[in-house]
Amino acid sequence: MPHKILAVDDEPDILDLVEVTLLSEGYVVISAKDGYEAVxxxxxxxxxxxxxxxxxxxxxxxxxxxxxxxxSATASIPIIMLTARAQISxxxxxxxxxxxxxxxxxxxxxxxxxxxxxxxxxxNRPSVSNPLMGALTEWSGEIAxxxxxxxxxxxxxxxxLPMEMPSLSNIDVYGMLESSLNVSGDFYDFIRLDxxxxxxxxxxxxxxxxxAALMMVMLRTVIRIVARExxxxxxxxxxxxxxxxVETEPDLFASMVYGVLDANAQTFSYCNGGHxxxxxxxxxxxxxxxxxxxxxxxxxxxxxxYEYATVSLDSNDVIVLYTDGVTESExxxxxxxxxxxxxxxxxxxxxxxxKLLCDRLRSxxxxxxxxxxxxxxxxxxxxxxxx
Numbered sequence: 001m002p003h004k005i006l007a008v009d010d011e012p013d014i015l016d017l018v019e020v021t022l023l024s025e026g027y028v029v030i031s032a033k034d035g036y037e038a039v040x041x042x043x044x045x046x047x048x049x050x051x052x053x054x055x056x057x058x059x060x061x062x063x064x065x066x067x068x069x070x071x072s073a074t075a076s077i078p079i080i081m082l083t084a085r086a087q088i089s090x091x092x093x094x095x096x097x098x099x100x101x102x103x104x105x106x107x108x109x110x111x112x113x114x115x116x117x118x119x120x121x122x123x124n125r126p127s128v129s130n131p132l133m134g135a136l137t138e139w140s141g142e143i144a145x146x147x148x149x150x151x152x153x154x155x156x157x158x159x160x161l162p163m164e165m166p167s168l169s170n171i172d173v174y175g176m177l178e179s180s181l182n183v184s185g186d187f188y189d190f191i192r193l194d195x196x197x198x199x200x201x202x203x204x205x206x207x208x209x210x211x212a213a214l215m216m217v218m219l220r221t222v223i224r225i226v227a228r229e230x231x232x233x234x235x236x237x238x239x240x241x242x243x244x245x246v247e248t249e250p251d252l253f254a255s256m257v258y259g260v261l262d263a264n265a266q267t268f269s270y271c272n273g274g275h276x277x278x279x280x281x282x283x284x285x286x287x288x289x290x291x292x293x294x295x296x297x298x299x300x301x302x303x304x305x306y307e308y309a310t311v312s313l314d315s316n317d318v319i320v321l322y323t324d325g326v327t328e329s330e331x332x333x334x335x336x337x338x339x340x341x342x343x344x345x346x347x348x349x350x351x352x353x354x355k356l357l358c359d360r361l362r363s364x365x366x367x368x369x370x371x372x373x374x375x376x377x378x379x380x381x382x383x384x385x386x387x
Contacts, residue, residue, distance in 0.1 A: 003120055004028040006047040008038040008064070009082070010056045013221050014105070018051060018082070020217040021109050022116065035059025039067050042074050049119055052099070054083035062097060069098045078119045082107065109247060160187045160220055166198045168263040170386050171313075173198070174354035178325075178362060178378040185212030185254065186323050186377035189220055191227045196263035199227045199236075202321040202381050203256035203298075204275065215252055219244065219298075223258065233258045233271035234308035237298060241273065241306070244299030253299035257291075257321055261383060268319060268383070271308040273298040276324055279343055281350040283316025283385070288347050291319070318350040319383040320357070325376035329365045337368055354382035 005027050007018045012033075019029045030045055032038040035058045042050060050068070054061035061081060068074040080101040081094045091102045100119045103112060158179075166173045175188045185205025193199055201223055205212045222240050230236045236258050244253065257278060259270030270278070272294030281288045295306035313319075322342065329337040345364060349357045358380050365378060 002026050002028050003048040004030065004045065005116065006030050006032065006038070006042055006045065006050045007082075008032045008035075008051065008056070008061075009053040010034055011053075013224050014053075016217050016221040017109075018112070020214050020221070021112060024214055025113055025116075027116075035061070035064045038064050042068055042077065043071065046073065047077060048123070049116060050077055050079045051082045051116075052079050054081060054085050054094075062093065065094070065097050065099060076123075078123045080115060080119055082112075160189065160216055162188075162190045166190050166192070166261075168196055168198065168261075170266070171261065171263045172354050172384050172386065173200070173261070173381070174358055175381045176358040176362065176379065180325070180377050185216055186325065186379040187216050187220060188321075188379055188381050189223070191224055193228065193260065198261045198263075199223075200259045200261055200321070200381060200383075201256065202275070202323065202379060203254050204323045204325075204377075204379070205254045206252065215244075215248065215254070218247070219254055219256070227258070232308050233260055233269055234294075234306040237271045237273045237294070238304070238306045241298045241300075241304050242302050245302035245304075248299060250300075253297050255297055255324075257294070259321075266313045266385065267310050268313060269308055269310040271295070271306050273306065276322055276327065277339075278319055278321040279346045280311060281318045281346055282314065283318065283350065283387075284314060286347065286350070288343050290343075313385045315385055315387050316351070317385045318346065318354075318357075320346050321381040321383075323377060323379040325378040326361070326365065326380065328376060329369050329378070331368055332370050337365065350384075354384050357382045357384075 005022055007015055007029060009015050010033050015031050022029045030041060030047065032041045035056050052061045052064060061083065065079060068077065078100040080103060081099045082103050084105040094102050101115050103115060161177060177186055177188060187203055189201040191199035203219060205215045205219065219240060222243050223236060226236050226239045230239065255275035256273045257270055257275045259268050261268050270291055272292060274297035277290035277292050279288055280291055293307050293309035296304050327337055327339050327342055345361060349360060361380060
């Protein structure tokens with residue numbers, strides 16, 4: 001059986017990044033978000049190794065370490081401190097209290113993986129080989145062996161979806177994702193920035209199954225971290241591109257749109273990284289346009305340049321972002337739904353609420369394909385300015 005690792009951190013983005021890194025190496029990863037939960041999970045699950053943050057609500061990392069070392073059932077579990085606290089005194093205290101290693105944030109993913117392998121190798125627990133894959137490294141020859149893990153991929157994908165839609169004073173937003181049998185790499189996300197500003201992401205990771213799902217986690221984590229620091233949508237996509245180009249294999253990449261919706265200013269600033277062009281319909285003139293400003297696919301080439309644009313929004317204006325699972329939906333006769341049909345649908349439906357627009361598109365595509373199951377994910381985010 002694979003090694004089981006408990007990751008403990010009160011930052012969800014860090015947990016996501018650690019999880020995707022270790023899952024890609026074949027480990028089983030469980031998590032805890034505070035000290036009390038960490039102690040409880042460690043005692044019930046008895047993991048092979050624990051990655052432990054220091055600064056957490058409730059019990060801090062030192063207190064968790066002390067509690068685990070006092071319990072005979074958990075005393076021998078190797079623990080690596082993973083924290084932003086880089087003072088020598090903290091390192092000495094952690095190591096003297098029984099931690100096997102001490103890693104400071106921000107950390108290198110390759111270094112984290114090697115330190116985990118070393119800690120496991122030095123423990124008394126038997127070593128096991130990777131039973132699943134090298135998900136983000138050498139996965140192409142292993143896809144057939146992963147067919148029975150599609151439920152895991154679907155679970156990862158569902159876990160990325162926002163728990164609720166953004167609540168804005170004068171703009172409605174709704175997202176929809178219909179997974180295919182193959183579990184492709186679609187996802188969308190909403191990132192609350194400040195006040196009435198929300199970051200909106202829609203992306204399509206190239207690939208199927210577990211590898212695509214794992215890269216979704218990585219891309220989503222990077223975007224969430226960068227979105228709160230970057231000044232423009234172009235900077236967000238550029239930094240995500242540079243990270244993925246270095247950290248992943250050349251055959252793993254994504255198309256995506258990242259935009260900032262400002263409800264107070266009634267603007268949408270966006271950057272399109274090789275993705276399907278979002279459709280914007282002017283509610284007054286009923287004219288449709290596509291949002292094309294941006295650059296190439298994300299993760300292909302480091303140091304690629306991206307541009308962004310800002311569109312002003314008026315009452316009843318609609319913007320619809322979508323993945324190619326919509327336009328490439330295929331009829332029984334072998335024809336695709338296509339870009340023009342999508343634009344026509346948005347034009348005729350722009351007076352609907354975003355939720356109803358998405359629901360009716362789902363029905364339209366089902367009628368068009370005549371199939372109960374789709375070959376690709378269908379993902380849509382609809383934005384509508386209230387009258």
